[in-house]
Amino acid sequence: MFEIRVICDPDDADRISTALTAAFHxxxxxxxxxxxxxxxxxxxxxxxxTSGTTHTESE
Structure with a gap:
């Protein structure tokens, strides 16, 4: 288990949350x-x- 911290514009928070949820539990x-x-x-x-590979926008 680990913690991710992101600093972003408030308008980007939902998009970032969705992307991280797709990449990690x-x-x-x-x-x-x-x-x-x-x-x-x-x-x-x-x-x-643990299963499958998820690609993010940066890859």
Whole structure:
């Protein structure tokens, strides 16, 4: 088990959550604003998927 932290624009949070859920087994994301309140921090608890290979947009 490991934790993933992503800092992103609030408008991108849903897209990022969907992509990480497709790539890993994740729990629900915890969300907090950044100190400047302009971006969002997403925290996911995750484990590796054991079957199949998932490709992400960056591959």
């Amino acid at each position: 994740t729990g629900p994301a915890r969300q907090d604003p950044t100190r400047d309140r302009k971006r969002t921090r997403l925290y996911f608890t995750a484990t590796h998927r």
